[in-house]
Amino acid sequence: MMFNLNHPKTSQELERIIISAINSRVIRAGLLTTRDRDHALNVVRTTVVGAKKDLYHFTVASRRKWTQAQFKYEACGGGSQDPSELLRAAQNLRGGAVVVIEDLLATLCDTNGDRNARQQLSSMLSAEKGNDGTVIVFLEPPEAEGNIPSMLAGAFFRLNIPMPNREEVEALALREILAALTETGSPNMELAQEWSRELTPELTGLTRTAATYAIRDALALNKTDFPGARLYLQARKQTHLSEELAMNILDNDRDDELPLGLDNLYRHLQKNKDRIKETGKDRAKGILLIGPPGTGKTMLAKAAGRLLQLPVVEFRIGALMNSYLGATERRFDQAFQTLEAMAPNVVFIDEIEKAFSQNGSENDGGTMMRTTGRLLTWLSENPNPNFIVATSNNVSRMGELGMTMTRSGRFDKIFFVDVPSSSARKQMLTQWLKDVVADVESVASVVSEATSRFTGADLKAAVNEAASEAKYRQVEFNVDVIMKEVKKKDLRVQVLYESFASLRRFAELHCEPAGSFDEI
Ligand SMILES: Nc1ncnc2c1ncn2[C@@H]1O[C@H](COP(=O)(O)OP(=O)(O)O)[C@@H](O)[C@H]1O
Ligand SMILES: [Mg+2]
Structure with a gap:
């Protein structure tokens, strides 16, 4: 027992x-x-x-x-x-x-x-x-x-x-499912084995006690409704992760959400597919994506999960840090151990520079430095297949520490994700507009020509706003409506683009381009 x-x-x-x-x-x-x-x-x-x-x-x-x-x-x-x-x-x-x-x-x-x-x-x-x-x-x-x-x-x-590994969790689930089935009078071993395997991913990252209670609660009302139990466990795990460890499991089942124009980056993932799931020193550790907001970095992390058929767990440094500081180190450690027990995963760390912020490092008794140190150690030593996809749009905020991080082999590669090229913009527009405008080919050409320096997010916003505008005014959704929204955004887009000039200079020296971007 x-x-x-x-x-x-x-x-x-x-x-x-x-x-x-x-x-x-x-x-x-x-x-x-x-x-x-x-x-x-x-x-x-x-x-x-x-x-x-x-x-x-x-x-x-x-x-x-x-x-x-x-x-x-x-x-x-x-x-x-x-x-x-x-x-x-x-x-x-x-x-x-x-x-x-x-x-x-x-x-x-x-x-x-x-x-x-x-x-x-x-x-x-x-x-x-x-x-x-x-x-x-x-x-x-x-x-x-x-x-x-x-x-x-x-x-x-x-x-x-240590936290229970997969086999242990599966054994624990098998024990509980068999007990439940026995109570219904039909202890079907095969069924119990099948469902303990199925439910194991929803139970990893929990302690033995928590996992035991979770599965008992899941089967409390109906001892044979395993699909229902799975939904219950999924929801329960999400709540546990987000409330206690500030981690989210990202939805990554939308096939249409593939970032366009990031071919080099995507090829890197495909080439390393097997190495990403390995355990040990030679496994692929992760990638750092540097680039302005709205260029598809989050999208890419989700797409990586789909490509690798792994869940994408978002590790929210900011939320974890904002908890009162004495508890921060403990929660970092707990988060890392949970991720190890849950592996294999894609671990998405958005705006990793937040871990290196110099603010407050003097009057928090060094907690910031210690948590940063722990993150760095974990990134290089974590033995389990947790493939890191980290992002940053502010390299200068990373300071010295961050620079060592980008150099010291904690990531397999650093990519620069810039605003999409005109051909990538055209692809995006075609994808978004193909069922809603007449003559999508020429609309996509005209709009992509006029949107140099737009990020994917800017472009998407212009299209969405044009669609609502057309609907509101009850006019045809066409190239004119879209171009009007594009012009409204243009000044802001140009200023924003310039503001990332120093990031681009850094990228020229230290990063690989994520796709073939236009020379602007
Ligand atoms: N390369 C791209 N391909 C397709 N859509 C994109 C691309 N970049 C941005 N988008 C659009 O902009 C939205 C926001 O992108 P996101 O991945 O959140 O950017 P980031 O994480 O770099 O800030 C996406 O949901 C998508 O609609
Ligand atoms: Mg993002």
């Missing part, structure tokens, strides 16, 4: 530490990091019970002891806000016990932790003999690693229980 045995390594290592502590009659302490607390507690419990040792669970709220006979925890003393008190309680245990202490490490950290408690723990760990071999397990989220006091760094063991 439980998934404890999925982490034999963590379990074996913990058992080794327990026995070693007993052999040398010392206190050992270390960190068990996870996003999946319930699961981690299960792993610890089976290990400790298997080793026939006592298990305790301390928090600021309570001290409890596990009783195997009743299969539950029982109170064995009060909790405490004072870390020293909990540590003393652990020190006084006899008989080789294991104590799990949740969320205490922050109160011991170097920067603003409790110095006395830190020293107390240090002396507990350096005492030779005199104890029966107690093991203290600090149970924390992964980013707590940084809270280990430096004076204890060498003495601490480190264990981790």
Whole structure:
């Protein structure tokens, strides 16, 4: 029923530490990091019970002891806000016990932790003999690693229980679906296998506990409506991603939305199709698209998802940063781990320069630098197939850091996406107008000739506004109506085009053109 045995390594290592502590009659302490607390507690419990040792669970709220006979925890003393008190309680245990202490490490950290408690723990760990071999397990989220006091760094063991991978999620789904089908009286194994496979993509990126509840809720009302369950899980996952991690799954099922004129870029994707889905060092990591707004970069990210048949997950740096700063690093880490568990994906990072903004870097205690550092590290080290499509329209805002990023192999290629060439404009116009105007060929020619320096978005807006205007005035939708809207936009378009002159200069030196753009 439980998934404890999925982490034999963590379990074996913990058992080794327990026995070693007993052999040398010392206190050992270390960190068990996870996003999946319930699961981690299960792993610890089976290990400790298997080793026939006592298990305790301390928090600021309570001290409890596990009783195997009743299969539950029982109170064995009060909790405490004072870390020293909990540590003393652990020190006084006899008989080789294991104590799990949740969320205490922050109160011991170097920067603003409790110095006395830190020293107390240090002396507990350096005492030779005199104890029966107690093991203290600090149970924390992964980013707590940084809270280990430096004076204890060498003495601490480190264990981790990662987010569940695909196989684990599928096994978990199979278990739940079989249980549901059993209740209906027809535990059809084949059906359960088929649907656990189908539902797995909607459950990756969740912890084991969250995934278990999600699938139970999905089947709560109807235990055999699997298509309904899928829709429910999709919606639930979207909400979870957007509310907790500021990530969106972009709609990419519109076939007609292929950006036109970005042939080099599209060819690059097609050539690297297989390398993008690989795991490991040689996989294709991603592309950086530099260019003015409205030139089809977002469209391209979605098209990449379609081409590769992968979901496109938007990683919204700005939204993640705007959360209050202390939480930013934690949320970045959580977002990265979720993306790894969800891989393979296309990860769309719009306006990546936001991560490098110099604003506020002095008075936020360095959080900005640390999150930037984490992003850079993740971009180069993330081992799973998360193909990054990042964009920027402001290279100068990236500053020095951003420049190193563009050079240091974090992206396979940097493309410059400029305003469309006249032939690309003609293609766009033909596509948009073919069913709505007479003689589309000549309309597209005339309008594309008159719209040099227009972005795809400007052009699309002119066409849309002309269409509403024609409808409103109840006149024919023709070249004259469109040209009127084009003229209205022209000045603004020209000024905007000039404002990206320095970006174009940068691109000449550092980027490949995404398509064959006109010389203007
Ligand atoms: N190269 C293009 N091909 C076709 N349509 C385009 C192109 N560039 C822009 N558009 C139109 O403009 C809209 C906005 O483009 P978008 O991809 O959001 O630009 P960006 O992300 O570069 O700001 C698109 O939905 C599309 O209608
Ligand atoms: Mg965009």
